[in-house]
């Protein structure tokens with residue numbers, strides 16, 4: 071079998087040490103070089119755990135959803151026995167994408183070109199005019215490639231094409247505690263959550279710009295100044311972003327290892343409900359919940375309709391926003407990225423609470439996230455066009471007394487420090503230089519180049 | 522116009538969803554009641570928005586208006602769906618205030634738009650309101666690039682002190698459920 075490193079771009083081996091430096095500088099080619107991008111799709115999106123979907127997105131037997139994993143078209147399907155598999159959406163015959171629907175319910179998939187049919191666990195089921203194939207034709211090796219590793223962690227489904235990838239809990243490491251906290255927030259009733267699709271944005275910029283940004287509080291008062299000023303002028307103090315005016319505060323930036331990072335604004339957010347911008351229907355729906363449940367119980371629910379103050383980035387592609395909304399980064403090209411938002415609805419919550427959660431999820435996206443996208447596009451353009459200035463600087467917090475290493479190995483910095491982002495780039499380098507043999511079950515192994 | 526935050530209640534959501542279904546199930550031709558008035562409002566709205574005259578545009582909207590841009594192509598219940606926009610008057614005023622801060626980077630420089638409204642059909646509905654269905658083609662220019670947007674519009678017009686006003690505006694973009702770029706301007 072050909073290992074991924076053999077098909078990597080020639081300049082890649084040992085090359086990355088010079089591009090991600092210990093002094094916090096990162097080279098512009100990480101954002102602009104399409105060979106590096108292709109290599110990332112192999113080594114990061116092909117070699118690490120990658121978030122696929124929440125299992126509530128495919129609740130019933132035979133439900134499926136199509137996604138991309140490092141550009142590869144993938145079908146995530148729930149089988150007859152309730153288990154979930156991730157399949158490469160590429161016909162083993164002559165390469166057509168097999169399923170073109172975004173989601174649906176199907177026990178089998180039929181390729182639209184010559185009609186090979188596959189069970190939704192990936193196995194080849196039927197081949198038209200089968201007699202035309204000789205005795206060497208092995209049906210068991212002509213299935214849809216299946217991810218060799220797939221694990222569901224409390225509803226969140228992760229997959230990997232690297233059979234030797236570390237155990238999922240090891241990969242989560244000390245980030246697990248805060249990931250649990252986010253999930254516990256929604257675990258109010260026994261019937262769990264449903265997931266609704268939120269907005270999807272596309273920007274002309276590298277995927278890491280969004281990943282960096284979700285571990286960056288430094289930018290908030292400047293990039294989102296319009297939001298802060300509008301809120302202040304229209305709704306007075308105490309609303310979104312009003313809690314961050316200087317970096318002399320108890321909030322934290324954190325790096326957990328394995329690329330995972332956190333902004334923890336919880337120490338400065340007393341009540342998400344009080345702090346939330348006035349959403350459409352807030353008063354009427356809030357009152358209805360209070361009337362039905364009483365003040366205390368209602369408040370517990372209503373606090374789930376605003377920002378809890380968590381930005382947790384699980385590397386490379388999942389961001390938990392801590393109010394039931396999560397984002398998935400989907401790289402399309404070195405300079406093009408989708409960001410897909412989803413919101414978890416609490417099945418046992420009063421309907422008003424879920425509606426307000428949806429209204430809240432729209433709010434930040436509509437108002438503030440657009441400014442982030444604008445900045446990403448400006449960065450992308452300037453990085454591409456200014457070779458005389460090759461470096462980006464992520465050194466904030468380095469060599470100061472603001473950063474400390476905890477017993478669990480996590481590094482904590484001030485909320486405005488680039489602690490987490492620097493950690494992610496160190497991990498990026500580790501992944502890009504890690505050797506492994508990619509594998510997809512059910513397909514002929516190693517007949518030629520795996521690229 | 523005053524800011525009343527309490528009109529978006531269960532009944533209003535229900536009316537919105539019912540109106541959506543009604544508009545969709547129409548198969549008979551329009552007899553064009555109040556067509557001239559409806560066209561005048563829609564064209565004026567298009568002109569005000571293209572010219573960035575948002576404050577004057579807000580005057581065309583009632584105190585209990587809704588502006589809805591679904592993010593789903595088929596379904597249509599904003600209680601259970603995240604939307605590209607779902608604004609009551611208060612959030613619309615926020616949006617306009619945001620555009621006016623001078624610090625909205627996504628609108629620095631601002632989008633220039635040119636929109637064409639066509640296929641205008643009208644129906645009289647309960648309470649003297651007018652349901653207007655039209656097609657929207659919009660070109661947006663910004664930073665050297667021109668981006669097309671197209672879709673269907675549904676307006677609910679009501680008479681306020683003798684003048685037709687917009688109580689409800691829905692814009693169904695063709696690509697509503699696809700990844701969208703910078704739409705920080707008003708559709």
Ligand code: FES
Nearest residue numbers: 161163164181184
């Ligand atoms: S390419 Fe799929 S059946 Fe031929």
Ligand SMILES: [Fe+2]
Nearest residue numbers: 283290293442
């Ligand atoms: Fe931001």
